[in-house]
Amino acid sequence: KYVIAHCPFGQCHYSSVETLAAIYHHLLARPFTFRYCHGKCFLDESNLGKGKGQENNKHRRWQNDYAPDAGPYATSSTIRTRNSNQTTSMLVSLRDIENHEKKFIPGPYKLGPSHFMMLTGASITGDYHQPDILWFQIFALGVDKVIGTGKEKSRRNKCEFQANHSTNMIHSNSHNASEEEDHFPFKTWEQMEQELLSCQIGNRTAPLKLVPSNGVDPNTNRLLQVWRCLLHGTREIDEEDEEQNKASLLSDLDFERFREPGNNHIVGQDDLALPIHILHHKGHHRISNNGTTTEKITTIYLPIMEPNVGINRIRSKRSRSSPHLIPPKEPFLHLRYDMTLCVLSHANGILRLNEFIKYHQDVLGIDHIHVAVRSTGISHSNAEEERVLRATNHILQSEIDQGKVTLSTIWDDSLGIHCQDGDVPKATFYQDCLYRAKSTSEFMGTWDLDEFLVIFNKNDNQTRGNKKPKLADMLRQIDHPKCPDWSFVTMASSRAGRNELINKNKNYLVETGSVFEDFPVRDKLTDLTWQKSVSRTKNIFLNSFHIPGAALKHGQTNMMHAARMHPQDGECAFYLDEDKAIMVHFNHRAPVQEPIPNELHLMLQRDYNDDD
Numbered sequence: 285k286y287v288i289a290h291c292p293f294g295q296c297h298y299s300s301v302e303t304l305a306a307i308y309h310h311l312l313a314r315p316f317t318f319r320y321c322h323g324k325c326f327l328d329e330s331n332l333g334k335g336k337g338q339e340n341n342k343h344r345r346w347q348n349d350y351a352p353d354a355g356p357y358a359t360s361s362t363i364r365t366r367n368s369n370q371t372t373s374m375l376v377s378l379r380d381i382e383n384h385e386k387k388f389i390p391g392p393y394k395l396g397p398s399h400f401m402m403l404t405g406a407s408i409t410g411d412y413h414q415p416d417i418l419w420f421q422i423f424a425l426g427v428d429k430v431i432g433t434g435k436e437k438s439r440r441n442k443c444e445f446q447a448n449h450s451t452n453m454i455h456s457n458s459h460n461a462s463e464e465e466d467h468f469p470f471k472t473w474e475q476m477e478q479e480l481l482s483c484q485i486g487n488r489t490a491p492l493k494l495v496p497s498n499g500v501d502p503n504t505n506r507l508l509q510v511w512r513c514l515l516h517g518t519r520e521i522d523e524e525d526e527e528q529n530k531a532s533l534l535s536d537l538d539f540e541r542f543r544e545p546g547n548n549h550i551v552g553q554d555d556l557a558l559p560i561h562i563l564h565h566k567g568h569h570r571i572s573n574n575g576t577t578t579e580k581i582t583t584i585y586l587p588i589m590e591p592n593v594g595i596n597r598i599r600s601k602r603s604r605s606s607p608h609l610i611p612p613k614e615p616f617l618h619l620r621y622d623m624t625l626c627v628l629s630h631a632n633g634i635l636r637l638n639e640f641i642k643y644h645q646d647v648l649g650i651d652h653i654h655v656a657v658r659s660t661g662i663s664h665s666n667a668e669e670e671r672v673l674r675a676t677n678h679i680l681q682s683e684i685d686q687g688k689v690t691l692s693t694i695w696d697d698s699l700g701i702h703c704q705d706g707d708v709p710k711a712t713f714y715q716d717c718l719y720r721a722k723s724t725s726e727f728m729g730t731w732d733l734d735e736f737l738v739i740f741n742k743n744d745n746q747t748r749g750n751k752k753p754k755l756a757d758m759l760r761q762i763d764h765p766k767c768p769d770w771s772f773v774t775m776a777s778s779r780a781g782r783n784e785l786i787n788k789n790k791n792y793l794v795e796t797g798s799v800f801e802d803f804p805v806r807d808k809l810t811d812l813t814w815q816k817s818v819s820r821t822k823n824i825f826l827n828s829f830h831i832p833g834a835a836l837k838h839g840q841t842n843m844m845h846a847a848r849m850h851p852q853d854g855e856c857a858f859y860l861d862e863d864k865a866i867m868v869h870f871n872h873r874a875p876v877q878e879p880i881p882n883e884l885h886l887m888l889q890r891d892y893n894d895d896d
Contacts, residue, residue, distance in 0.1 A: 372486070373541075374485050374558065375588065376557060377555050388593040389698065392469075394579075394581065403582070403594075404596075405422070405592070405593055405595055406584045406594060407421055408591035409722050410617050411517075412620070412723060412725060412821060413822050415543075416517040417516065418534060420512065422511045423715060424509040424511070425507070425509070428471075428473055430442050430507060431444065431445065442507075443704070443705070443708055445700060446702050481581075483561065483563070484561040485533045489533075493843070495825050495834065495844075496826070496846045499828055499848055500848060501832075503711070504826060505826075510719070512843065542617050557585040557588065558586050562583070562584065563579070566579060592616070594716075596656065596694070600690050602685055616723070616724075619687065621652040621724050621725045623650050623651065624717070624821075625650050625652070625731075626718070626730045627730075627733060628655070628733070630658075637680070641688075644736075645688060651688065652688060654689075654717045655676070656691075656710075656717075657672050657676050657694065658672070658695070658709070669693055677691065694710070714730055715826070718825075727755075728827070734799075735867050735870070739864065766858075767837070768838060770856050770857065771836060772819040773860050774817040774857070774860065775859070776811065776815055776862060776866055778808075779807045780870045780876070780882055803885065805876055805881060806868055807879065807880075809877060815830050817832055822836075823836040824846075831857075832849075832857075833848060868884060
């Protein structure tokens with residue numbers, strides 16, 4: 285890719301972005317404008333013209349088609365009115381940053397003299413429907429619900445602190461900073477709602493907003509804080525923040541580098557990162573107008589090729605032997621899918637994972653599955669998790685190379701928090717998966733490895749399940765007059781039953797290891813115990829186990845207006861009819877009350893041919 289610049293001495297030159305930035309900006313300190321050429325643009329200097337007055341047809345065609353406000357015909361007013369921020373890069377090379385500075389470590393970060401935020405990760409994501417949008421978000425535990433605060437601590441709390449350097453630091457600081465006997469070093473959700481945080485790039489700042497966490501599913505409400513600020517583009521904003529959001533934090537130059545396609549990759553860009561400062565404005569609360577003092581909580585370096593750090597960071601390993609399938613330096617923000625499915629591996633490692641992925645991709649047409657890998661042991665050590673990661677990368681190497689599967693870890697023991705309840709690790713991954721999917725996917729689903737979605741074709745007069753419709757197409761064809769731009773749909777669940785063939789000598793169930801073969805029947809009756817949902821990524825801000833939360837009504841775009849919705853309401857959230865789709869749950873213990881043939885078992889029998 286080349287750019288064309290207006291030079292103060294009347295000539296046009298073309299070169300790379302880096303050359304222009306170095307020569308014109310740093311050496312001459314003169315203003316210039318640029319436009320990316322779409323495709324290759326080879327310019328002959330003899331055709332460029334020697335000044336504004338020369339009319340050159342060949343160059344004028346290029347100028348009109350690709351660069352209407354650049355080149356020798358650009359007026360001085362055009363150049364003066366362009367925001368200098370749009371041509372300034374704030375990216376830095378990670379090679380120049382000390383390891384202890386550039387590596388994000390999940391854990392407690394100071395919030396004022398006596399409190400902390402328990403940060404778990406951060407990311408930069410785009411918007412599937414608006415390509416000029418970039419968001420930055422940080423993730424923090426909603427500690428008052430996870431651990432409990434002060435006198436609220438009880439056996440009902442989901443997690444507990446373990447002794448390590450981070451937690452010792454917390455208690456040491458808290459003891460010195462407060463004389464209260466029951467002082468707790470983390471603020472409640474209601475207190476955090478009144479705090480003022482911001483993100484800063486260079487000398488430009490924007491507010492970090494705490495995303496609403498209100499839904500009907502109590503498993504995930506307020507378990508995790510998501511703070512977001514807008515880096516680039518325009519969105520509906522609150523009136524109080526109108527002045528702060530008039531200009532993008534991120535320059536157009538850096539924005540294009542985040543989205544640079546892999547096959548036009550600029551050499552030396554793979555180690556570039558964007559440093560973002562997280563600021564806390566002390567002495568100021570949203571309910572008052574008192575004066576403020578500002579302190580930096582931390583600086584997070586986000587690599588432009590994979591702007592994702594923390595406990596759920598991407599751990600997929602692409603094969604060196606398959607670089608032609610996906611460019612090895614393909615930026616994450618350049619990826620596009622119809623749908624992403626968020627799923628956790630079981631504690632037994634990769635058992636049945638391959639069958640689950642093959643079915644949902646090959647039969648339902650879900651083109652991307654994001655898997656969180658957990659360890660096989662009860663202690664959930666990082667060493668055990670690494671073993672499972674290696675095995676999972678190996679068995680799913682083909683799907684990873686093709687961009688169909690992404691792997692993450694689910695927890696990090698260095699956080700110093702041990703969770704007996706699995707809700708917290710699951711909730712942290714589900715939120716990370718949702719916000720990543722906002723960049724890449726139109727739809728997002730969340731269910732478990734022992735759940736298989738079955739969709740039906742109304743025009744099929746034979747056994748249900750004979751057809752293989754694409755899930756994304758079915759979702760797009762839903763006609764829901766009450767809310768055309770619906771937020772999510774929910775499917776009822778049916779329990780599948782085991783094969784009852786018993787080996788009398790050893791008294792165990794004969795299994796093949798395939799859920800299609802080992803569960804030939806399912807319950808005719810459905811229920812909502814294991815209901816699962818599919819969401820429009822742009823309308824949901826809280827991912828959950830069964831029913832999403834923080835959803836937007838039709839026509840709304842501001843995330844701060846996200847509200848609780850229940851599919852029973854039937855408006856922007858509703859249940860799918862059972863003749864369209866159901867969730868088949870392969871529960872090992874639950875009995876089948878009214879058995880009918882399992883469509884998945886029938887499909888296996890129909891598709892398998894002994895002659896092949």
